[in-house]
Amino acid sequence: MHSLQNHLLIAMPSLDDPMFGRSVTYICEHNQDGAMGIVINHPMPLKVAELLNQLDIEYNAKSKAADAQVCAGGPVQHDRGFVLHTPKAGFASSLQLTDELMVTTSKDILEQLTSDNAPEKFILALGYAGWSAGQLEQELADNSWLVVPADNQIIFDLCHAEKWQGATQKLGIQAWQLSPEAGHA
Template sequence: MQDFQDHFLIAMPALDDPMFKRSVTYICEHSAEGAMGIVINHPLNVTVADLLKQLQIEFDGKSQVARSAVCAGGPVQSDRGFVLHSPKGGYSSTLELNNGLMVTTSKDILMDLTTPAAPEKFLLALGYAGWTAGQLEQEIADNSWLVIPADNSIIFDLIHAEKWQTATGKMGIKPWQLTTEAGHA
């Protein structure tokens, strides 16, 4: 079984599910039981400040972070926050990933986001994408996704609108070159 952990799934043009259309998904975990990932380029009409207000967490309203958009991380547990971030421990529920990344789901990280105690780089998403055993492999075989090694600069350093095109460009492909037809030799 190929391991897609620490890879991006780049949605092919034929994938027109609104949750995944032109999406880039970071795969946090992948095993024989299935996969879990976070869509990194679908901003919601919700800012970090909006979310912190709703949760009654104090924050610095002048912070640039407070104005940044929260992403729709996927259709599973879309009422739950997932913070994909650069290394910073000390939170009560953090999973250490590959490539110097962590994902934290506990509320304690939210209290840090607009303060100097925040991780250097992070992306806040509501929900995640999940696949059952064999489902992701089948979707890849069906030409729904391109797969490339993840690149932290795409996650953290680009505006959301540039992530899909930049990720496809890493493969040497221009978006207009993608077809909806699957080819199997």
Template structure:
């Protein structure tokens, strides 16, 4: 099995699930037991500052880094937060995914947002998408998803409304030309 960890899953036009229509999902874990990812292009109706207020975390006012939205990371564990950011070694619960990307789940990163210790770029998600063993592979075989290596530029510097289109452009073909039939050589 080829792991898709540190890849982006792009929902194809054949994926009819309204929760995942035109989503881009960052895959944090993929192994024989299943997969776990964070949707990175569905802003929630919640700002970072509103979330910090709810958690009673003090932050500097008028900080540009905190003006963005929290993202709907997926339908599972919506009370769980995940921060995708460039690697830093100062957080209690982090996993380095690549030289460019780290995922942190500890409160200490939230407490640092807006300070000089904060990551220079970040995406904050609530919830995650999960697949049981073999489920993601089956959905890939049905042309529901396509995968590309994770791209920090797309993650951190592309507006959320453009992430699906920019990700599909990296495929090198028109995703709208895909059909529901899967061929086997």
């Protein structure tokens, strides 16, 4: 089995699930037991400042980060926050995914997001996407997803509305070239 950790899943046009339609999902973990990822391009009608306010966490309302939108990271544990971010040590529960990317789930990062101690770039998502053993492989065989190596420019620098098209372009194709029909030779 080839691990898709540190790859982006790009939803095919035929995938009409409300959570995953036109989604780009960063795969944090993929092994024989299944996979876990965070949808990085489905913004919720919720700003970081509003979420921090709901959690009674002090924040700097003038910070650019306070105005960022929170993403719907997936249908599993959608009340739990995941911060995908550029490397920044010192948080209680961070996992180094690559030299350029970490994920943190502890409250202490939320307290720092609008401060000078925040990671340079981040996405705050509520929930994650999970696949049981063999499920993601079957969805790939069913032509539900395209796969491309993760790219921090797509993750952090493109606006949410541009990430799906930006990820397909990394494959050397334009989004309009994707057929909603599955085909197998």
